[in-house]
Structure formats: C-alpha cells, structure tokens
Amino acid sequence: MQYEATGITVSYGPRRVLDQVDFTARAGEVTAIVGPNGSGKTTLLRAMSGETPHQGQVRINGADADAMTARQRALHRAVLPQSGSIAFPFNVLELVRLGLTAGLSSDDPGEADRITLAAIARVGLEGYETRMVQELSGGERQRAQMARVLVQIWQPVLDGQPRWLMLDEPVSALDIRHQLTIMHLAQDYARAGGGVIAVMHDLNLTAMFADQVNLLYDGRLRRSGRPADVLNDQDLSACYNCPVRVNTPPPDGSPWVLPQSMV
Template sequence: MIRASDISVRLAGRQVLHGVSLDAAPGAMTAIVGPNGSGKTTTLKAISGELTPSAGKVTINGRDIASLKPWELALKRGVLPQSTGISFPFTVREIVRLGLEAAGSGKAVAGDRTADEALEAVDLAGFSGRFYQELSGGEQQRVQLARVLCQISAPVADGEPRYLLLDEPVSSLDIRHQLTIMRLARQFCADGGGVVAVMHDLNLTSMFADQIVMMKAGRIRARGAPKDVLTDETMEAIFGCRMRVSVAPAQDIPFVLPQSATM
C-alpha cells in the first residue's frame, strides 16, 4: 500500500497541501480529482518522492520513501508526469528503454523485446524507429507510458505489489486510446499492482476507479467509491458550479452531464 500520512507541502513560500492523508491499495485504482490548482499534481509528486513534504510521511509497502535510494524507489513505482520535454532527437525505442535503465534491466536483446511489447500495449507497434519529436502530442504521451510500463513491467515483484503513478494519463488522447490506457491501468490492478491517477474526465474516472479522492484548495474534501462521492451536492461544493449526476441504468455507474452545469 502507498500511504500518505498528514502530508503538507510548501512551494515558493506558499502552503500548497494542508495535512493530506490517503491510502492507495494494491489491486485498486485511486483517482485524484478536483479543480485546477487544488493540489492534485503536488499530491502525486509527494507520494512519488519527487517532492519532500514539509510535514507528514509517505510510505510504500510499509517503508518510508525518504529512506529509499532512488534506484530502490524506481523498482517499486513508475511515474508518468503531466508533460515531458525532450531536447535531443531520441528515437521512440530509446525513450522507452529509459524505463529499463531506471529498473536496472537494460540488456540489449531482452530490452528491445520488452520495449516493443510496451509499445504494442499502448497501440504504438511499429513506431520504435521514429523520432520522438515527430510524433503528435497524444503519441508522445503513449510513448512515455510505454517507458513507465518498461520500468514497472510486473505488477508484483518479489511478493510485493508495485505501483503506477499517472498524472493526467489520457489528457491528449482520443476516445479509443483513452479507453486503451484506462483498461491497461485497470488490468495492472487486476494483476495485483496499484494505480494512482490524477484525472479530469469524471466519467472515465467513474467507469474505472475504485476510489475517488476529491481535492479543493490543497485539502481532501471527499473520498470513497464513485457512487458515494459523485453527487450533485459534492460536485457543486468542489467545482463551484451546479451539475447533474445521473446513473446509467444497465451498469449503475454515475455519469456527469456537463450540459446541465450552471454557475
């Protein structure tokens, strides 16, 4: 389990997170949602180890992440950032293989096979020889996810679950590839790993997440299963506008109608 215990973060002299606590269990997808500036990405960075909280503690499978060396942390969790800038003309395969190097398993033949399998999983088979800068934004996003999948190729290793930490993983993708990536994340959970994802699409979140953590102004304001937290009242309190949350009769999955939103 990833456990954040009462973490606070200050950036540039400003308090960004205020005593945030959350558990992300293996076998489950935890989605963090909320308006812009609510602290979602900062929370993900704190639980990934990229940011050090000014107060509180983060543990992964019972170990304080502050006590782990970078290579140890890289074997336990992979991180997909919101955006990644590449200045040099790397090929797609070279980018994806960076995940293997992070995991300490970058042997040539096996590494190429693993990289190609990761690219196929994100629907980029045949792209390995292309230059990263030549790709569309959505294709680049999927290349970066393939890199993370190379780093954390097995959801469970040495009897311990591993984790994918994804910041807006479907933001640049068309509908087909949104579903491809969310199903990959769902399968990772089904195989024993855990996923924490910052999300903006509330309907995709409702379809795939086991737990939704709703944030506003650096604090968690609601958490629970989609049907428990996606309510008209909570949506208005978090996002500041009135929306209608309905339920699809066949599957009992909440969905939000933006057409009904009023300020």
C-alpha cells in the same frame, strides 16, 4: 499492501498548497485523485513519489519512502508526469528503453527488447518504433511516455510486493479510443496485482475505471471512497463551483457526470 501518505503538507513560500492530506491506495485497485484546477492534485502525486519536498510521511508497501534511495523508489514506483519535453533526438524505441531498470534476467539477453516492444504495442504504437519522438503528435508522445513508464515496472509484482504506476493526467491529450486503451492498461495492471494512482480530470472515465476516488479541494481532502459515494451532486458542485448533476445510466449503474449550464 498499500501506498500510504499521512499528514502531507506542502507550501510554496507563504502559500500552503496541501494541508494535512491523508491518502491510501491499495494494490489491485485503480485509485483516482480528482478536483478542480489548483486543488493540489499534481502536488500530492509529486509529494508521494518523492519529487516534491513535504511534511508528513509516505510509505510504500509499509516502508518509509523518504528513507529509500532514488534507485529503490524507481524499482517500486514509476511516474508519468503531466508533461515533459525530449531534448535529444530519440526514436520511440530508444525513448521507451530509457525506462528499463534493474531486475531483468541476466541470462536472457533478449528480455529487454521483448519488454520494450510489448510496451509499445500495449499503448497502440506498434510500427512506430523507428519514428522520431519529435515527429509524433501530442497524443502519440504521451503514449510513448506511458510505454517508457510501464517498462520501468513491467512486472506488477516483484519479490512478492506490488509495484505502483503513478500517472498525472494520463489521457489528457488522447482521443476517445486511446483514452480507453490507456485506462484499460491501467486497470489490467492493477488487476494483475500492482497498484495505480492516477490524477484525473475526466470524471466519467474516473467513474468507469477507478475503484477509489479522492476528491481534493483547496489543498484538502474533501471526500474519499467509492466512485458512487464521492461523485455526488453536492460535493462536485461545491468543489468545481458550478452546478453538477450525477446520473446513473443502465445497465451497470456506474455514475456519470453531466455539467449543467448556468444560463
């Protein structure tokens, strides 16, 4: 099962932001979208999730995503935006519960509470349930939003079909410990049969956790493949317009990225 996009083109007025981008993510894998600022990463994620008008076709597990209702899409995929404001005075428990969708067992009234509390614990916010969201730090709010997204599609597989976490810079406000917490959560979700599509800025975390990497540059897909194939000196230096050297430390040979001083 796959999350596929073919020929995705997005324009804002005369400016073309994405130009004929093809994209495939497979269930059971973490698929990363990387590239410099303004390359079209968030736009691609929003087009594939149905939030941005686009040309081209998007298919979720073989079905035409544009033909789905908003409710049908919500049962198949959940989207963590890059940022979001909370207008109402919710506590953490109330915010996370907003993510619950249909599909819960009607004969188990406690299921919703168990899922909500489990998601809060998964993002490291156990004990924060009654804290007001407005009182949280930026990183804590980001993790609370991650829990809200997670409960929306809590089961990685529903009726034999994978479900999809779509994450836009999920670790941007987090310290090292909580970056690893969220990335392990995403990896575990994929290994349980779901799929994860994540816009990433940290190339080292991408190398550690992604199964597939898509490198965007100037609205086009420059390279797609395994981290060791995509994260190379030539492509990264060209896309980021600065000298970049990719190294492979022991013991497992995962690539890591070291920016080079231009002085």
